[in-house]
Amino acid sequence: MNFSEVFKQSNQLCKVSPDGKYLATCVQYRLVVRDVSSLQILQLYTCLDQISHMDWSSDSLFILCAMYKRGLVQVWSLEQPDWHCKIDEGSIGLVSSRWSPDGRHILNTTEFHLRITVWSLCTKAVSYIKYPKACQKGIDFSRDGCYLALAERRDCKDYVSIFVCDDWHLLRHFETETQDLAGLEWSPNGCVLAVWDSCLEYKVLLYSLDGRLLSTYSAYEWSLGVKSVSWSPSSQFLAIGSYDEKVRILNHITWKKIVQFEHPAAIDNTKATVYKEVERRPAVVSEELSLHNITMGSTLFNTQSKYEICSLPVQIPVVKPDPDRANPKIGVSVLAFSSDSRYLATKNDNMATAVWVWDMQKMSLEAVLEHTSAVRCFLWDPRRPRLALCTGNSKLYLWSPGGCVSVQVPVEGGFQVQSLNWHCSGDSVILLGKEQLCLCYMDTDQEENS
């Protein structure tokens, strides 16, 4: 496993182009585009203000830089460095900006969710979508880029509008049976729209593309409900994480629950492997210390750690949530299917140090990774069943069915991995620190061996 040198970045804005050739990073008000293989700077763009959001267009030709404070969006072309485009939302403000799937339109959400402005880069045309709902995930494009599902709120009722992205034609508009719609998500095949209610009510609705209600699922009443929803890449499963610390898997034929994964504090499932991160402080002799101070000062302050397989049963540390606070830190907040839909990784908020990996073929717990600190982010390799995760320290953790490793990022000055991104080929991971970034190249041969 190799690591690149460290580059600067700000606001953790760093993205690889969808074709995997370029790496765009934002440093204050500058946008730097590098070649992924050589890490040479290809282009350098200067924006009008500090960039708060940056995104690649689907064809990897344009980069969108949003400056929310200024209500400005600047678009840069990779092919034509001279080409520029600036969209000013004016006094109405800007809270969110995104590309349409065709890469020729920009959807800007104004402040107070007054409207969504759709700017066309082809015709300079502007169109508005009124009454967008301010919620957890109120807007979602289907994976093929044909349709946009938008949650709306009119007259205290929830609606869903389905637009054809081609010309922003409103295809369907229907009221949903929700009290307070919290989110919607297309199935990967783009034919089913999952809609879930706010946490006050456990309710998941499944709509067909043509607006028919396919099914309604509710596991329980009264207590706090859905916290996260995720489709499996095969569209076969819909995983619903909820505040009762369980994940329920619905099937795509009857939309009934197949299985439910619980997250018990005491693991006694003999089929599961529990990896526990164990920290060791290397005992360093004073002479060595001075030497190290010169050469690799940072490593001194970083404790070494490794995974150890725990013998069952294992007790996972649980943090009791404060009942007086809103949005209690309990329940399954993150769900992620591996690219082959074989594994599901989950994180239960009151066991923040642990990541649970479930086998979707056996429908059972495969592994539990327990760490010394809370897990910040975990992402699946887009190609292989390999999970990368970080806990806000200087280590990168990797899990694959074969085993589990923790890798120290050999960077001076305490590189703390806050977040990470996989390269689309799965050969490298971009590690994002607070103001730095670093590329980690996977050892492909080793990977094949393992």
Added chain:
Amino acid sequence: MGEWRATAASMEDPEISSISHVTMSPSRHNHVSVYSLPLSKSSYSVISAFCAEDNVPRCITYLNQELSSLGLSVCIEAGSPEGASLNAVPAINAMYELLQIHRQNMCTLEEMEEEQLKKLSTLEHMQTSNSRLKDQLELLIREKSGLHETERQLQLKIKTLQSCLKTEKEEVQKLQSIIASRASQYSHDAKRKEREASKLKERLSQLLVDRKEKKLAIDVLNCLGRSDGKRSLWRTAKLTASHESEMYKTLLGDYEASQKALLLENAELKKVLQQMKKEMMHILTPRQKSTSGASADDSQQQVDSDEAKAGDTSREALDQSCELAREQLLNSIRQQWRKLRNHVERLDQASQVQNQMESNKETIPLETHDDEMERMRQEVQQCREFIHAQQQLLRQQLNTSFDDETAALLNDCYTLEEKERLKEEWKLFEEQKRNFEKERNNFTEAAIRLGREKMAFEEDRAAWLKNQFLNITPFTDRRRCSSSDGQSALSIRSEPELRMSSAKAKRSKSPTYTTFSTPKPSRSSTVPSTTELYRTLRILSDSSLSKHSTQARWRESSTIENRHPRIKSNIQAHTGGAAAPFRGEHKQSEGFAGGCGPAAVLLAECLAGSSAHWSVLQHQPLQAAESLLLLVKLHSSLAFN
């Protein structure tokens, strides 16, 4: 009764004496004594007597009165009118009566006292039990009151709790209503606010639109082409229709894909089902054929063929339409399943039956075995009888009529058999003979040697006698030189002396002697075979053998010193051919005294001669005796035959 009376009398003795004393002592104060009479006797005696010389008649009358009042008809009379003396008979009678009464009274008193004691104890017991019961009662009452109290308290508590519950329920209800009202209020407010917000938003957007802000703009260097390279189309109905169709197309595609997947899955399942069905049939049919009869077989086959047909049709139908197929498929599966179940049940039954059979098998063998045994025994018996009859017949035939042929045949048979036997025995005899010859040679050699030694001894003796004779003559110098010669002759002085010296030599050689005796067990282990032989030959009776052996054992227990003179005696007795020398060493050898002569002689000779021959000679006599016995045996066997 007499005894009792006697004891009673003895008991009364003091009283009698006291009474006599009373009677003896004169009483002057009559009244006092009368009153004191029922009191204790001591006081009675101490106080002045009841009767005195002067008041006898009065006393008598008084006594008579008293006696009559007691119901006694006895009347005491004064012996003389003036009277100091009493008429004894009535007085004694009265006294006796009185005594009787007194005794009765005493008895009753005792009884009464006992009874009273009993009553007292029972009373006491009653009282204690009563008090105890009272205590118990009190305790129970207290307990009861306590329980009552607790019950009351509990009831109170229940009441309070119930009231609490009621209040709580009410509270809950209230709270629920509050929550509901709040929720409704909240939702209402939320809605109101939302409406307001939406209104505000509307207004804001209106305002923003109305202001026609310059800032709200897009500034593009040059417009881009569409990503798909097409030109954008006008919004027309056609377009919307196309969108619709597009949407439906995708939906349709999705459904088709899912249907295909389902079909595939279905096909797979069907395949599995068919396979299972086939296998089931395969499993089911041969068994049925083997187990069920011909008629049942036909029906089964028919069913099977129906089944198969149904299965085929269902399969065909499945490809056509699901609705029709389902019924058939389900039916066929059900039938199959039923069959399988039946089959399994039948198998179970069969296995049970088999188990029973097995268990039966386990029980039957014993009977059959016994039967078989019995049968075989009978058969054996029959065979024996048959053989016996045959033998008898044969013998009869042999005895009565000598048919030439049969006789010749039988003779041939017998002679052949006899010949064989004789041949074998002859061989044995030859061997024995050879052995005996060898033995005899040994014996003769030893005899010759002995003879020579005897001759030497005689010569020595003659020389010695000559010397003696010469010593008597007055040739002193000769005597001196002959004394040196006589040194050698000293050991052979005379018969008794010789014996003494030999005894000395024996005594000195006692350890060696014991060594000779030690190999006895090994010898005795070989000996039994011969004895057995003798026993089988009936030469040696078992009883005699045992007798001899006990005798021998007794003799063996004798010490070496005892043996020594015996040996000496043996030397003396050897010419008589007695078996005595062997007694000490060979217990069994005593049985064949008659054939033991040479060995005994040999032993005697060797005893007289050098002791170096001992070990050899020890064994020789036995062999010799055995061979002799074998000879005897041969003779006898020949004689028997």
